[in-house]
Amino acid sequence: MQHVSAIREPLVTGGKTLHDVTQDICYQVEAKPNIRWMAALSVALFFLGVFFYSVYRTVWYGIGEWGLNKTVDWAWDITNFVWWVGIGHAGTLISAVLLLFRQKWRSSINRAAEAMTIFAVICAAMFPVLHMGRPWLAYWVFPFQNTFGSLWVNFNSPLLWDVFAISTYFTVSLVFWYIGLIPDFASIRDRAKGTIAKFSYSMLSFGWKGSAKAWSRYETVSLILAGVSTPLVLSVHTIVSMDFATSVVPGWHTTIFPPYFVAGAIFSGFAMVLTLMLITRVVFRLEDYITLEHIALMNKIMMVTGSIVGVAYITEFFIAWYSQVEFEQYAFINRATGPYWWAYASMMTCNVISPQLVWLRRVRYSIPLTFVLSIIVNIGMWFERFVIIVTSLHRDYLPSSWAMFSPTIIDIGLYLGTLGLFFTLFLLFAKFFPVINMAEVKTILKYTVDNGPTYNPQKAAHAAHTHQPAVGAPASAPINYTKHD
Amino acid sequence: MTKRFAVGIFEDEDVLLHAIENIRAAGVKIYDVFSPYPVHGIDDALGIERSRLPIAAFFFGMTGLAFALWMQIYMLGFDWPMIIGGKPHIALPAFIPVAFELTVFFTCHGMALTFFTITGLYPRPKVPVIDVRATDDKFVMAIELDESSSQFPRLTQLLRDNGASEVNQKEMTNK
Numbered sequence: 001m002q003h004v005s006a007i008r009e010p011l012v013t014g015g016k017t018l019h020d021v022t023q024d025i026c027y028q029v030e031a032k033p034n035i036r037w038m039a040a041l042s043v044a045l046f047f048l049g050v051f052f053y054s055v056y057r058t059v060w061y062g063i064g065e066w067g068l069n070k071t072v073d074w075a076w077d078i079t080n081f082v083w084w085v086g087i088g089h090a091g092t093l094i095s096a097v098l099l100l101f102r103q104k105w106r107s108s109i110n111r112a113a114e115a116m117t118i119f120a121v122i123c124a125a126m127f128p129v130l131h132m133g134r135p136w137l138a139y140w141v142f143p144f145q146n147t148f149g150s151l152w153v154n155f156n157s158p159l160l161w162d163v164f165a166i167s168t169y170f171t172v173s174l175v176f177w178y179i180g181l182i183p184d185f186a187s188i189r190d191r192a193k194g195t196i197a198k199f200s201y202s203m204l205s206f207g208w209k210g211s212a213k214a215w216s217r218y219e220t221v222s223l224i225l226a227g228v229s230t231p232l233v234l235s236v237h238t239i240v241s242m243d244f245a246t247s248v249v250p251g252w253h254t255t256i257f258p259p260y261f262v263a264g265a266i267f268s269g270f271a272m273v274l275t276l277m278l279i280t281r282v283v284f285r286l287e288d289y290i291t292l293e294h295i296a297l298m299n300k301i302m303m304v305t306g307s308i309v310g311v312a313y314i315t316e317f318f319i320a321w322y323s324q325v326e327f328e329q330y331a332f333i334n335r336a337t338g339p340y341w342w343a344y345a346s347m348m349t350c351n352v353i354s355p356q357l358v359w360l361r362r363v364r365y366s367i368p369l370t371f372v373l374s375i376i377v378n379i380g381m382w383f384e385r386f387v388i389i390v391t392s393l394h395r396d397y398l399p400s401s402w403a404m405f406s407p408t409i410i411d412i413g414l415y416l417g418t419l420g421l422f423f424t425l426f427l428l429f430a431k432f433f434p435v436i437n438m439a440e441v442k443t444i445l446k447y448t449v450d451n452g453p454t455y456n457p458q459k460a461a462h463a464a465h466t467h468q469p470a471v472g473a474p475a476s477a478p479i480n481y482t483k484h485d
Numbered sequence: 486m487t488k489r490f491a492v493g494i495f496e497d498e499d500v501l502l503h504a505i506e507n508i509r510a511a512g513v514k515i516y517d518v519f520s521p522y523p524v525h526g527i528d529d530a531l532g533i534e535r536s537r538l539p540i541a542a543f544f545f546g547m548t549g550l551a552f553a554l555w556m557q558i559y560m561l562g563f564d565w566p567m568i569i570g571g572k573p574h575i576a577l578p579a580f581i582p583v584a585f586e587l588t589v590f591f592t593c594h595g596m597a598l599t600f601f602t603i604t605g606l607y608p609r610p611k612v613p614v615i616d617v618r619a620t621d622d623k624f625v626m627a628i629e630l631d632e633s634s635s636q637f638p639r640l641t642q643l644l645r646d647n648g649a650s651e652v653n654q655k656e657m658t659n660k
Binding site: 019021022155156161168171176179183186187189191199206210211216218219220225228229235239439443 | 538
């Protein structure tokens with residue numbers, strides 16, 4: 001039996017029983033979509049329209065629709081790609097790394113965070129594929145035989161490693177997420193009333209019945225998938241950083257890149273998880289499952305990774321000076337004081353200074369402040385990638401070819417468009433899939449200290465009369481509960 | 486084929502675990518136990534052997550690694566050797582990322598497919614369950630009955646004595 005200290009904050013509040021969990025999570029799947037959801041979906045669909053228009057322009061007229069020039073030949077596209085991939089990392093961190101570390105609080109956020117991973121990787125993949133110019137030939141990046149493309153692919157290229165890394169990451173995350181969803185689909189299936197719902201969730205649940213043997217295998221599979229996903233998530237952003245680090249461009253050619261990028265990825269990912277969770281918990285009334293404690297814990301991880309990123313920024317500067325390579329030194333001085341100083345300043349403010357506010361308990365536990373902070377961090381991390389990519393390229397070895405980058409309306413449209421794509425997918429997920437892993441929350445329910453209802457006043461009054469567990473007894477225990485061990 | 490079951494419903498996982506132990510000790514064979522979440526200790530109580538899936542995972546991983554190395558060495562080293570940046574044709578350090586990714590890819594998908602196959606999970610339009618509450622908040626123990634269901638009263642008593650809140654008889658038709 002697990003033992004939980006009495007001073008530990010409850011992971012689920014509101015005196016929930018097992019049935020309450022099913023009821024609360026299935027509610028939004030079974031209920032008619034509410035007006036806030038519809039409104040959000042229409043905004044997302046509008047931006048999805050912007051995305052399709054921008055894709056159409058890019059594919060029909062070519063990459064010339066973007067603001068790239070001869071000097072700055074990677075800009076918003078790769079910035080967005082790295083930004084989206086980075087956001088995805090928090091999902092895997094929550095679902096895999098925190099599982100291995102037995103952090104039980106992950107239970108109520110892992111489902112949505114994993115969904116975020118999958119949708120973020122979809123958005124990320126759009127950019128390299130569109131940058132190819134002929135996306136219908138995208139399969140040429142895979143090792144097909146001579147007659148398909150020219151020769152074999154070059155396995156020495158980090159861009160090719162990226163192909164393998166991102167496709168593995170996407171499919172593994174998808175499978176991990178889906179296996180976790182199966183028992184919850186079964187819960188919805190067994191409650192479903194309508195024929196269509198019954199049929200759809202029967203298909204989705206793969207015939208899950210919750211038998212003891214199936215659960216035993218399920219747990220083994222989850223553990224192994226977590227075990228392989230952990231090095232995988234680190235490898236993905238390592239390889240993304242190698243797209244830059246293995247080149248000879250001053251400002252990119254840095255050995256610190258892999259850990260620096262991984263920390264940055266988790267940093268931005270947690271910011272995005274916070275943004276999404278703060279909205280989801282209010283829209284779907286999940287305050288008892290995603291508590292202030294969860295928000296504070298995520299804030300702490302954001303602060304730690306943000307500080308690692310800050311140290312990395314300073315180390316880069318130090319090494320540029322210490323290396324005595326004048327090109328490297330110029331690249332960094334130009335970054336901070338050149339024409340793109342404003343991007344650098346935004347990056348420093350948003351990523352290094354703002355997360356330090358989390359040291360204050362008042363900020364860590366404040367919903368509005370956390371929300372603002374998470375948006376600021378997302379903006380800062382976008383600027384980080386922009387700074388790394390554009391300021392390193394825009395002044396190359398030949399001063400005659402120095403240039404500035406200005407995005408076209410299509411560049412902007414494509415970026416906003418992927419946001420539309422992301423939120424469309426996320427909203428559909430939140431409506432039709434259980435946003436919280438019910439089975440996993442149920443496992444912790446009995447072993448979480450809970451001093452009673454917090455949010456739902458009606459239930460609080462009700463529970464006060466009927467439900468008063470003895471001191472030290474689990475919250476969900478029946479009244480005549482006797483402790484076994 | 487129709488099977489008959491005595492179905493005991495339990496409210497609490499600890500009660501369930503003790504019931505499993507007592508019922509097995511009484512010499513009754515438990516057909517299966519269905520629960521809304523994985524109950525720790527149920528494997529030992531039911532005598533379920535430790536899954537050998539990790540061994541399968543290891544072999545899938547090794548297959549992926551071997552395949553990735555063979556693919557890269559064969560393609561760039563033998564089938565169509567190219568000079569890339571003056572590097573050796575078989576540049577093993579550069580092959581590590583793809584080899585790693587494919588190891589993970591094979592492990593994960595091999596595991597998932599094995600899991601689905603041995604557990605019998607595949608999309609189907611209708612799922613007959615013994616008790617729908619097993620995926621909600623109840624722990625359901627099924628004990629198979631013979632044609633005449635003569636043991637049912639005895640089993641009812643046994644289940645009740647071990648803390649079952651409800652005992653039902655249920656027929657399941659397997660096609």
